[in-house]
Amino acid sequence: MMKTVYLDNNATTAVAPEVLEAMLPYLKDHYGNPSSMYGMARRVSTALNQARTQTARILGASPEEIVFTSCGTESDNAAIWAAIRSNPLKRHIITSRVEHSAVKNLCEYLSHNGYQVTFVPVDGKGRLDLDYLYDHLSEDTAVVSLMWANNETGVMFPVEEIAREVKNKGVVFHTDAVQAVGKVPMDIGRTGIDMLSLSGHKLHAPKGVGALYVRKGTKFTPFLVGGHQEQNRRGGTENVASIVALGKAAELAGNLMAEENTRVKALRDRLETGILAAVPHADVNGDTDRRLPNTTNISFEFIEGESILLMMDEIGICASSGSACTSGSLEPSHVLRAMGVPYTAAHGSVRFSLSVYNTRQEIDYVIEKLPPIIERLRQMSPFWKSVQAG
Amino acid sequence: MMKTVYLDNNATTAVAPEVLEAMLPYLKDHYGNPSSMYGMARRVSTALNQARTQTARILGASPEEIVFTSCGTESDNAAIWAAIRSNPLKRHIITSRVEHSAVKNLCEYLSHNGYQVTFVPVDGKGRLDLDYLYDHLSEDTAVVSLMWANNETGVMFPVEEIAREVKNKGVVFHTDAVQAVGKVPMDIGRTGIDMLSLSGHKLHAPKGVGALYVRKGTKFTPFLVGGHQEQNRRGGTENVASIVALGKAAELAGNLMAEENTRVKALRDRLETGILAAVPHADVNGDTDRRLPNTTNISFEFIEGESILLMMDEIGICASSGSACTSGSLEPSHVLRAMGVPYTAAHGSVRFSLSVYNTRQEIDYVIEKLPPIIERLRQMSPFWKSVQAG
Amino acid sequence: MWEYSDKVKEHFLNPRNVGVIEDADGVGEVGSISCGDALKLTFKVDENERIVDVKFQTFGCASAIASSSALTEMLKGKTIEEAEKITNDDIANYLGGLPKEKMHCSVMGQEALEKAIACYRGKPLSEKEGEIVCECFGVTDVEIRRALTEHR
Numbered sequence: 024m025m026k027t028v029y030l031d032n033n034a035t036t037a038v039a040p041e042v043l044e045a046m047l048p049y050l051k052d053h054y055g056n057p058s059s060m061y062g063m064a065r066r067v068s069t070a071l072n073q074a075r076t077q078t079a080r081i082l083g084a085s086p087e088e089i090v091f092t093s094c095g096t097e098s099d100n101a102a103i104w105a106a107i108r109s110n111p112l113k114r115h116i117i118t119s120r121v122e123h124s125a126v127k128n129l130c131e132y133l134s135h136n137g138y139q140v141t142f143v144p145v146d147g148k149g150r151l152d153l154d155y156l157y158d159h160l161s162e163d164t165a166v167v168s169l170m171w172a173n174n175e176t177g178v179m180f181p182v183e184e185i186a187r188e189v190k191n192k193g194v195v196f197h198t199d200a201v202q203a204v205g206k207v208p209m210d211i212g213r214t215g216i217d218m219l220s221l222s223g224h225k226l227h228a229p230k231g232v233g234a235l236y237v238r239k240g241t242k243f244t245p246f247l248v249g250g251h252q253e254q255n256r257r258g259g260t261e262n263v264a265s266i267v268a269l270g271k272a273a274e275l276a277g278n279l280m281a282e283e284n285t286r287v288k289a290l291r292d293r294l295e296t297g298i299l300a301a302v303p304h305a306d307v308n309g310d311t312d313r314r315l316p317n318t319t320n321i322s323f324e325f326i327e328g329e330s331i332l333l334m335m336d337e338i339g340i341c342a343s344s345g346s347a348c349t350s351g352s353l354e355p356s357h358v359l360r361a362m363g364v365p366y367t368a369a370h371g372s373v374r375f376s377l378s379v380y381n382t383r384q385e386i387d388y389v390i391e392k393l394p395p396i397i398e399r400l401r402q403m404s405p406f407w408k409s410v411q412a413g
Numbered sequence: 414m415m416k417t418v419y420l421d422n423n424a425t426t427a428v429a430p431e432v433l434e435a436m437l438p439y440l441k442d443h444y445g446n447p448s449s450m451y452g453m454a455r456r457v458s459t460a461l462n463q464a465r466t467q468t469a470r471i472l473g474a475s476p477e478e479i480v481f482t483s484c485g486t487e488s489d490n491a492a493i494w495a496a497i498r499s500n501p502l503k504r505h506i507i508t509s510r511v512e513h514s515a516v517k518n519l520c521e522y523l524s525h526n527g528y529q530v531t532f533v534p535v536d537g538k539g540r541l542d543l544d545y546l547y548d549h550l551s552e553d554t555a556v557v558s559l560m561w562a563n564n565e566t567g568v569m570f571p572v573e574e575i576a577r578e579v580k581n582k583g584v585v586f587h588t589d590a591v592q593a594v595g596k597v598p599m600d601i602g603r604t605g606i607d608m609l610s611l612s613g614h615k616l617h618a619p620k621g622v623g624a625l626y627v628r629k630g631t632k633f634t635p636f637l638v639g640g641h642q643e644q645n646r647r648g649g650t651e652n653v654a655s656i657v658a659l660g661k662a663a664e665l666a667g668n669l670m671a672e673e674n675t676r677v678k679a680l681r682d683r684l685e686t687g688i689l690a691a692v693p694h695a696d697v698n699g700d701t702d703r704r705l706p707n708t709t710n711i712s713f714e715f716i717e718g719e720s721i722l723l724m725m726d727e728i729g730i731c732a733s734s735g736s737a738c739t740s741g742s743l744e745p746s747h748v749l750r751a752m753g754v755p756y757t758a759a760h761g762s763v764r765f766s767l768s769v770y771n772t773r774q775e776i777d778y779v780i781e782k783l784p785p786i787i788e789r790l791r792q793m794s795p796f797w798k799s800v801q802a803g
Numbered sequence: 804m805w806e807y808s809d810k811v812k813e814h815f816l817n818p819r820n821v822g823v824i825e826d827a828d829g830v831g832e833v834g835s836i837s838c839g840d841a842l843k844l845t846f847k848v849d850e851n852e853r854i855v856d857v858k859f860q861t862f863g864c865a866s867a868i869a870s871s872s873a874l875t876e877m878l879k880g881k882t883i884e885e886a887e888k889i890t891n892d893d894i895a896n897y898l899g900g901l902p903k904e905k906m907h908c909s910v911m912g913q914e915a916l917e918k919a920i921a922c923y924r925g926k927p928l929s930e931k932e933g934e935i936v937c938e939c940f941g942v943t944d945v946e947i948r949r950a951l952t953e954h955r
């Protein structure tokens with residue numbers, strides 16, 4: 024069988040073998056409910072505490088500031104609801120036009136349910152219009168929610184700088200750092216960030232576990248209402264095995280952060296340069312100066328993303344077009360549209376996202392195999408012909 | 414090492430070995446995001462479909478009626494929010510006084526946020542006051558939410574009968590069936606139940622996965638807002654491995670339902686009879702005529718539950734006092750209080766909840782070891798002395 | 804993820820009749836790049852109005868490419884009269900079905916064919932009945948309603 028070259032780590036990642044090993048005991052003998060009174064449960068609650076410490080450490084937070092959740096989407100929803108429910112008199116929300124659907128769709132829902140929402144625009148490279156943001160910050164703003172790094176382009180917003188400004192106005196600041204955690208060094212305690220979302224399956228833990236950082240002293244109202252778990256911040260029996268996994272994954276990510284920003288980054292750059300050199304009418308989307316080390320988003324003009332993906336799949340290369348979460352829709356991605364990427368290019372965009380598991384051989388394989396695919400698809404395209412002719 | 418006799422299956426259950434085996438591939442090679450375009454993801458989305466079918470089958474539902482969630486608490490929260498958001502003009506909710514905190518605390522929150530909530534009382538045996546319920550059902554009622562089986566006492570409400578009445582009035586009916594699924598045969602399609610919550614870790618799947626049944630045609634608004642997952646009903650990358658586990662666990666539970674209602678029930682009865690025969694001033698809480706086959710809740714008067722649990726823990730017996738979710742608090746359980754169980758008895762209540770993994774030897778061990786523990790604690794109790802004297 | 808039949812995959816990976824016939828008898832173009840789908844269909848007929856050659860170019864997803872390829876295969880050897888009867892359902896059936904989200908990709912084939920035949924007959928497509936709802940395809944509300952009833 025053909026080996027798979029997995030370049031879709033912004034969609035989801037493989038569970039690290041060390042992570043699987045760490046969680047397995049909690050799927051076997053140590054199945055107790057951490058809230059229970061007996062010895063068997065004690066070991067489980069100790070494991071939860073350790074995971075909380077590990078997860079806090081990668082952010083530069085304290086363990087009590089970590090609330091475990093079921094995914095990045097829940098963390099995002101919980102943060103925004105907590106902010107607005109804790110500030111019931113304020114009716115204004117600020118976010119950007121390029122957020123993940125977890126923030127975007129919730130903000131759109133709220134905009135039809137009594138809230139005024141400002142969607143801050145970005146420029147052609149995906150950089151946030153800071154003046155626009157600050158101009159719209161007001162007494163009435165309950166929360167500013169901005170992603171740390173974009174899942175489609177990898178472009179990073181200067182959230183630490185923005186958080187300082189927002190904090191000065193006494194407004195709650197939340198960041199969706201689902202793509203940034205583990206790739207960007209963080210010392211959250213020293214920033215003005217009040218809440219931060221992360222998701223396990225983006226850093227080699229399993230799907231279905233996440234966390235929300237809630238700064239000590241930040242007013243909070245639980246999103247999932249139920250039992251006393253997570254210090255009354257999130258009801259529901261704890262997903263013990265996956266929380267242990269997240270803790271371990273956070274520890275590993277901390278250890279591998281340097282490699283991510285050197286070797287993985289170099290592989291990404293090699294891939295990007297290699298493709299651009301071999302394929303005409305191909306362009307990188309987003310600000311290459313301020314970008315995650317593992318991501319490149321390339322538009323192949325005059326052809327369509329899904330076809331590229333399926334042709335790549337035939338030769339064992341996994342990547343994505345638009346964001347995986349929205350690939351059920353036929354629209355070009357809202358991120359690229361917000362950036363004003365022309366339709367000819369937006370439709371043919373492909374995101375390659377690497378991880379520490381990728382090798383140079385894999386990258387060279389893609390650099391060799393991708394250009395003929397693009398060429399073949401272009402031969403079928405009516406638009407390509409006219410470019411060639413023109 | 415001492416073998417553990419685990420009699421706390423209403424708190425959480427051991428993951429069945431078959432379930433672990435079914436989920437492991439999705440923690441290893443098959444880590445693709447089910448929304449992705451490549452072959453690797455196809456196997457994952459096929460597995461999700463299979464789990465959906467398996468889960469539907471144990472309820473007598475169709476696969477499209479299943480929405481996977483992160484736990485029972487999320488299912489409960491999602492159901493109630495969906496009902497009230499889909500019926501925005503109605504401002505009344507009916508529930509009972511003995512619901513799990515996932516329903517109870519949310520309803521209390523709503524009662525302070527614009528909703529009128531009727532908490533239907535129960536009698537001394539935990540049976541619902543049906544007249545009270547029907548008297549309060551009105552044009553303004555958005556949802557009736559009642560548990561199928563109580564987690565502390567095992568007492569079952571006649572939800573199928575109630576659902577019919579509620580449906581006749583055009584009101585949405587939700588049931589928290591977290592404790593009932595896998596123990597009570599269900600054919601949900603033939604009932605008037607619109608939504609039903611279940612949780613994986615109560616039926617030998619891991620913690621951190623649940624499902625919400627939503628009857629075809631029931632108006633629904635997502636609780637977790639984000640991507641297109643679960644047919645736009647629940648955002649967030651799917652917890653693939655745990656969903657596969659839940660499917661497998663549902664299948665197993667279907668196969669074991671007969672055993673649950675014969676052998677396990679007989680063990681529970683043996684335990685109950687054995688304890689009551691050996692210990693004076695001990696009483697069963699709740700209606701023994703209409704009760705889960707695996708649960709018994711026994712009050713040992715004049716002593717306190719935590720002490721009993723810890724003494725039992727010393728000899729390897731795991732049980733609980735009150736519900737595990739609320740055992741962080743010192744109050745006697747709201748369920749026993751609603752039933753009017755006197756304080757002298759409520760404080761000393763212990764819940765034993767069995768599973769198919771329990772054996773007759775284990776039960777006999779408990780029958781032998783528990784009475785001396787009770788006796789010893791009573792010797793320390795000032796109340797016991799006065800009873801003896803009296 | 805989209806579930807494609809083996810036949811869709813096969814036509815996508817090995818599309819038949821890609822290209823443009825320079826001195827075509829019929830030319831039909833539909834869609835636009837802003838829509839994300841476009842198709843150009845060209846054919847040649849013999850003296851008996853039988854289609855002897857047909858080629859396509861498609862900008863679109865896998866099912867658009869497969870639908871176009873399938874259409875050209877279906878068209879070869881048919882008379883114009885027979886060709887006229889081909890519907891998008893026929894195309895989808897020929898491919899062993901399409902995911903319901905992707906049915907519109909086969910509609911594009913039918914539309915391009917209609918245009919190409921109209922072009923061959925030397926008359927522009929008659930003014931359509933109803934209001935144009937989708938600019939890219941020139942789809943009218945009447946057509947949408949018709950499509951809906953046909954698919955019941």
Ligand SMILES: Cc1ncc(COP(=O)(O)O)c(C=O)c1O
Pocket residue numbers: 249258259260261423424483484485486487489513515560562563564589591592612613614621623738
């Ligand atoms: C009746 C009932 N409802 C809801 C729940 C909550 O389920 P989970 O712990 O999966 O959130 C439980 C168990 O804790 C329960 O017993």
Ligand SMILES: Cc1ncc(COP(=O)(O)O)c(C=O)c1O
Pocket residue numbers: 033034093094095096097099123125170172173174199201202222223224231233348639648649650651
């Ligand atoms: C930036 C961003 N936010 C939120 C999410 C949602 O995370 P999850 O899928 O764990 O809900 C994702 C990934 O899907 C993401 O990339």
Ligand code: FES
Pocket residue numbers: 743
């Ligand atoms: S005596 Fe310690 S909790 Fe009551």
Ligand code: FES
Pocket residue numbers: 353839840841862863864865866867905907908
């Ligand atoms: S051509 Fe656009 S979705 Fe098929």
